[in-house]
Amino acid sequence: MARSSYDTDLDKNPANYQPLTPLTFLERAADVYPDRVAIVHGALRRTYREFHARARRLASALEALGVGEGDTVAVMLGNTPAMLECHYGVPMTGAVLNTLNTRLDPAILAFSLDHGEAKVVIADREFSRVMAQALAAAKVKPVVVDYDDPEYAGPGERIGSMEYEALLASGTEDHVRRFPRDEWDAIALNYTSGTTGNPKGVVYHHRGAALLATGNIVTCGMGKHPVYLWTLPMFHCNGWCFPWSISAVAGTHVCLRQVRARAIFDAIADHGVTHLCGAPIIMSTLLNAPEAEKRMLPRVVEFFTAAAPPPEAVLAEMKAAGFNVTHLYGLTETYGPSVVNDWNADWDALDSAGQAAKKARQGVRYLALDGLDVLDPATMRPVPADGETLGEVMMRGNVVMKGYLKNPGATREAFAGGWFHSGDLGVKHPDGYIQLKDRSKDIIISGGENISSIEVEDALFKHPAVQAAAVVAKPDEKWGETPCAFVELKPGHAATADELAAWCRQHLAGFKCPRHFVFAELPKTSTGKIQKFRLREMALAV
């Protein structure tokens, strides 16, 4: 019903409305910059004309295999040209791209293939063994396509009924992509790496992918023609949507199969890399590289990191090494990063510790995210912005997932009260920046007092001999729980449990000090996160 003249005879029509989608970004790059290098991979150079033509070939070949709207194409690929092509070619058919985590075991992969009802699987030869096992265990029987990357010389048999290049050759570059019928249509499916229970299938839509992809550009202040190095796995939240962002600004993707210091430094120096993203582990890799592997950076390189706040020492070393580090935060459910530690020029005047303290905060919402707050989940009211009161970090807006596939219960729970519940505990500072304190399940409750494991870890991190630390709850008859610390020492450094205990007493309230110290390598998930559930098991035995 028309509410005013502004709603009368002013309807949507094909001239003034198109569903938002990142697929048009590649079309535009190919139209405007056909000869510009879109992809670098070893000795291979592909222009935007070629990239677009190959994506269309892929789409038409997939359609010939019967792939269409609402179907799932699962891919087990590293950061290769094929992975980039799949980010366009698969959704061009109306199908949904399911990027599999290449570090998972066959049982979980089989679960994902079945749950997502994969119709086609494209797998790099490097992962053929685990994929063969996953396919044998799965109930679905997808068409399997091998991707035999010339840059990969290691072991691995072909397991599919055809090779990727033959598939493309069977297609045509005259393929006319379908616009999504609705921008709410799914574009990607990403399974969480869930530490317990079955993974959940996070569904992204075209609207959110387009908005986060351009949001990355606005938030990162990315100009035209960036040179982007792929250290972040593209299977992880679709590489934070950068496979789509880079087309929007006609940049160059530099692929990388192996994330090693020498390869990263070489790529940066040889290709003039301007931007890269990665977990904190990438920073350590770069900083701890042998001098012989390091190369002079051609300019200041923008490094976007997430997962854990960058420690002060690392920030200082990264700066000295020529990187400008920006701290992002997000979840699979928010298309990757949707929160940014937006730097305020006033903070340049702070000393290095002061700057690191500012940079450790997760920050503020992306322009593309409408709401970010720390709420009391019981009352759904914001906590005071005092930097102290704990609440749950929640988001709302267009870059929050469509929901969990075939899991209405989990979807309802995640969206209860009109906000997405991140499961992360945090505080809001007086300036509105949020800071994580813990995952809900990582909080330690000792004698009725909440202990933030992050706070204890921060204290341990400041000890000069500590390379990494993780603190978990250990059940205790008297206190309920007590903190138990797992510590990795720096090579060539030594520290005893007594020394660390004394250090903690200096830096923390007594009840927060770990009662136990374990020196061990920390178990990590396939995406580099520390597996606290494993540590909790280990703590039982201490």
Place this chain on the structure above:
Amino acid sequence: MARSSYDTDLDKNPANYQPLTPLTFLERAADVYPDRVAIVHGALRRTYREFHARARRLASALEALGVGEGDTVAVMLGNTPAMLECHYGVPMTGAVLNTLNTRLDPAILAFSLDHGEAKVVIADREFSRVMAQALAAAKVKPVVVDYDDPEYAGPGERIGSMEYEALLASGTEDHVRRFPRDEWDAIALNYTSGTTGNPKGVVYHHRGAALLATGNIVTCGMGKHPVYLWTLPMFHCNGWCFPWSISAVAGTHVCLRQVRARAIFDAIADHGVTHLCGAPIIMSTLLNAPEAEKRMLPRVVEFFTAAAPPPEAVLAEMKAAGFNVTHLYGLTETYGPSVVNDWNADWDALDSAGQAAKKARQGVRYLALDGLDVLDPATMRPVPADGETLGEVMMRGNVVMKGYLKNPGATREAFAGGWFHSGDLGVKHPDGYIQLKDRSKDIIISGGENISSIEVEDALFKHPAVQAAAVVAKPDEKWGETPCAFVELKPGHAATADELAAWCRQHLAGFKCPRHFVFAELPKTSTGKIQKFRLREMALAV
């Protein structure tokens, strides 16, 4: 009806869907950079906290006057802080902002007020005389608010029932803005300056405004914290949406009541301006300024121009003066610019004439515009990309207007065949860049041959004595029409009609050469466009 699992139990809800709107951009800037200077106006500095607070005061005060969803607030304002506040405060109430062209006469203004059903009018004291006449002639009786800008010391009486600052003082900054119910809801109303007949009311919606505002950032490669100088009138297509763009990147607006060379150079040097937009006349103003008024630019300044292709000599002089000129193109119906002469680095190797020829082309679509093509309006098929075949430039996508207010006939005509018909004639080059050749009605048909008035004007422009030239059709018994040239000479230069005729014969096919030359100042519209309909009248008398 669900089409697959991807459409089942995965609906929109408040956690994962918000209508797109540029209003959130100011909220974010005020949240993240509250103390950053948002507005410079003479000696005045306003932070983002103040800008946002004042916009909310305005919204709450307007609501107290009864303004709400679907109402129109018309403003007669220069490039002042109040104009920026209205771009947020008015739509925060759900109402529609109608920016009036301050150079129009009372009769047309009265028409707009009546047609738009203005409920409130906010008028700068400078325009009180013409507004008083317009209001007297109008049938509507809006509440009239005077804006008495301290930077304006000229004549003009107050004509309203209250002053703008008093209005704001009556409001509260605790106002909670309404999200638009639907992103398709109207945000602005812009009347075309129609050379014949009544102006048409172009309606913009929140979705398009948000997308073009971020599109400006992506297309212009605008980083964080630009300093933007207001030489382009904000009443013109909402200042090409830059009042919203600048908030998205927490930049600084430098207001300017009077577009004069000294004021522009002073603003650039004093405030470190990084970007400005303006018609080609601004470039002439800058280049022809007395040396005493010129100032050293602190850095290369990005200058975005539209309306006419920048001539080679002007481009070279602008470059020498420290400006990087980008040529944009668009119409009121496309939220201002939606086409950009995206520069290809290969062209840097061309000589100055070659570069100017590339830069004279209107270019390619904005990332935010889904389709741009040159079509044969009879068949709606694209013309060949040969740089020669004339067709009509057409656009489609999310940054095309909602339609013309209360004018379903004109709306239907504009959108016929699923494209917006620009009314501009152009060609498509082999690389896909479009170039305007003429408005449909500006083409001259002589002996059955089409003559592009732009081509003839270009030839005249190259003559060293010619400052400006416009060519129109003069009815001719034998040929149907012949070209008639109107020429402005550069100060201190001379040329006779015979000299120019000889020049044209050297540069053009004989049938394209003007039969008549008139030396006169060219009549311009209020937005600086040459009024060809006046010239056609004058040509009758030649």
